[in-house]
Amino acid sequence: xxxxxxxxxxxxxxxxxxxxxxxxxxxxxxxxxxxxxxxxxxxxxxxxxxxxxxxxxxxxxxxxxxxxxxxxxxxxxxxxxxxxxxxxxxxxxxxxxxxxxxxxxxxxxxxxxxxxxxxxxxxxxxxxxxxxxxxxxxxxxxxxxxxxxxxxxxxxxxxxxxxxxxxxxxxxxxxxxxxxxxxxxxxxxxxxxxxxxxxxxxxxxxxxxxxxxxxxxxxxxxxxxxxxxxxxxxxxxxxxxxxxxxxxxxxxxxxxxxxxxxxxxxxxxxxxxxxxxxxxxxxxxxxxxxxxxxxxxxxxxxxxxxxxxxxxxxxxxxxxxxxxxxxxxxxxxxxxxxxxxxxxxxxxxxxxxxxxxxx
Amino acid sequence: xxxxxxxxxxxxxxxxxxxxxxxxxxxxxxxxxxxxxxxxxxxxxxxxxxxxxxxxxxxxxxxxxxxxxxxxxxxxxxxxxxxxxxxxxxxxxxxxxxxxxxxxxxxxxxxxxxxxxxxxxxxxxxxx
Numbered sequence: 001x002x003x004x005x006x007x008x009x010x011x012x013x014x015x016x017x018x019x020x021x022x023x024x025x026x027x028x029x030x031x032x033x034x035x036x037x038x039x040x041x042x043x044x045x046x047x048x049x050x051x052x053x054x055x056x057x058x059x060x061x062x063x064x065x066x067x068x069x070x071x072x073x074x075x076x077x078x079x080x081x082x083x084x085x086x087x088x089x090x091x092x093x094x095x096x097x098x099x100x101x102x103x104x105x106x107x108x109x110x111x112x113x114x115x116x117x118x119x120x121x122x123x124x125x126x127x128x129x130x131x132x133x134x135x136x137x138x139x140x141x142x143x144x145x146x147x148x149x150x151x152x153x154x155x156x157x158x159x160x161x162x163x164x165x166x167x168x169x170x171x172x173x174x175x176x177x178x179x180x181x182x183x184x185x186x187x188x189x190x191x192x193x194x195x196x197x198x199x200x201x202x203x204x205x206x207x208x209x210x211x212x213x214x215x216x217x218x219x220x221x222x223x224x225x226x227x228x229x230x231x232x233x234x235x236x237x238x239x240x241x242x243x244x245x246x247x248x249x250x251x252x253x254x255x256x257x258x259x260x261x262x263x264x265x266x267x268x269x270x271x272x273x274x275x276x277x278x279x280x281x282x283x284x285x286x287x288x289x290x291x292x293x294x295x296x297x298x299x300x301x302x303x304x305x306x307x308x309x310x311x312x313x314x315x316x317x318x319x320x321x322x323x324x325x326x327x328x329x330x331x332x333x334x335x336x337x338x339x340x341x342x343x344x345x346x347x348x349x350x351x352x353x354x355x356x357x358x359x
Numbered sequence: 360x361x362x363x364x365x366x367x368x369x370x371x372x373x374x375x376x377x378x379x380x381x382x383x384x385x386x387x388x389x390x391x392x393x394x395x396x397x398x399x400x401x402x403x404x405x406x407x408x409x410x411x412x413x414x415x416x417x418x419x420x421x422x423x424x425x426x427x428x429x430x431x432x433x434x435x436x437x438x439x440x441x442x443x444x445x446x447x448x449x450x451x452x453x454x455x456x457x458x459x460x461x462x463x464x465x466x467x468x469x470x471x472x473x474x475x476x477x478x479x480x481x482x483x484x485x486x487x
Contacts, residue, residue, distance in 0.1 A: 321389035
């Protein structure tokens with residue numbers, strides 16, 4: 001006889017750094033249905049943005065997420081710049097790429113640590129987060145802050161990275177790559193990790209497309225979609241190469257992120273090598289008037305900023321669709337059929353960011 | 360106008376238009392609701408090869424929005440969010456959070472509408 005049980009997974013759970021609840025219907029140990037429940041950290045930031053002027057909203061956008069904060073402000077600034085017809089100086093575009101990719105590396109290392117922790121591999125957890133400190137050091141030295149950089153502004157960037165710090169950044173990246181490469185085989189080849197990840201939480205290419213998956217979740221299922229290929233900021237000059245896997249399982253999602261870090265390091269090196277001289281920003285005159293849907297690639301995938309301005313200093317609408325919000329529907333596809341013990345690993349494999357999702 | 364094609368639709372043509380987009384290979388991106396002060400603009404955003412296309416539905420205050428989740432499932436989350444934040448009733452939702460998707464029972468009602476009367480607006484009005 002099959003026992004049916006309803007289990008509330010979260011909002012407080014050892015593998016969840018942020019609160020989300022999954023209501024799981026189980027038949028013995030097998031998950032047959034899952035329903036997400038959010039709303040534990042909704043901050044009403046879209047409403048707050050209507051009360052701030054469009055310059056202040058840059059800092060608000062940055063605070064939507066505590067992991068990929070710079071890329072949030074970049075997406076917002078690009079949207080306002082397009083509405084106002086502002087052409088950003090080339091040097092600012094390159095600096096934006098450098099800080100974006102450094103953010104991506106730190107986000108992926110954070111993910112790897114959390115994943116290792118989820119399946120109880122404490123050593124890899126510590127190695128990942130130890131390497132992440134190198135990246136945080138780069139951000140602290142180049143921007144004066146470890147995560148909330150506050151360097152992006154409408155019209156360009158606020159501060160430059162001097163030559164000596166660029167050289168130091170390159171040296172730190174070399175060290176990071178060397179140490180990172182030493183523990184990568186642990187993630188890719190370890191027997192127990194393969195046992196926990198391969199064939200777990202599978203989403204096919206067709207399902208990923210139909211369910212609107214974005215970022216590494218989509219690319220691990222074979223969907224070739226990465227907004228950096230559209231060439232925003234300075235990506236068009238840096239020869240970006242997309243990482244795609246075809247397995248669609250938790251192992252594939254981990255592997256995409258592992259390999260993406262090499263591409264991010266290459267992009268930072270290339271941007272430093274080609275960094276043009278020139279001004280950092282242009283003056284912003286007047287108020288925006290118009291609508292624009294700005295999209296860029298975050299560590300977790302496509303983020304959408306729908307901006308509606310009315311010619312005053314306040315925006316009419318500031319709407320943000322974050323990648324984790326898009327990846328909730330695919331998560332509901334991954335869970336049915338899996339074992340209860342696999343739920344934490346599958347949830348972490350989409351690298352959920354709940355603060356982003358709820359705003 | 361948005362940086363892409365925007366097609367005006369009606370409630371009667373909504374499901375057929377969404378189905379045509381999905382059948383045409385588009386990916387459902389999200390939905391956006393805008394309170395214009397006289398009615399709601401509901402945008403349905405789709406992506407095909409990095410090109411955004413949009414359907415725009417005008418919805419009068421108090422009107423019911425038909426769900427399109429039976430055509431594209433990810434819409435169910437966006438529709439529940441709009442229901443919470445704008446107080447718009449959505450019919451035919453396969454998963455209905457009953458207004459508790461992102462808001463709690465003590466939250467302001469329909470906080471993203473222009474005249475929601477939430478605490479922040481009340482304070483701003485008093486200051487003025």
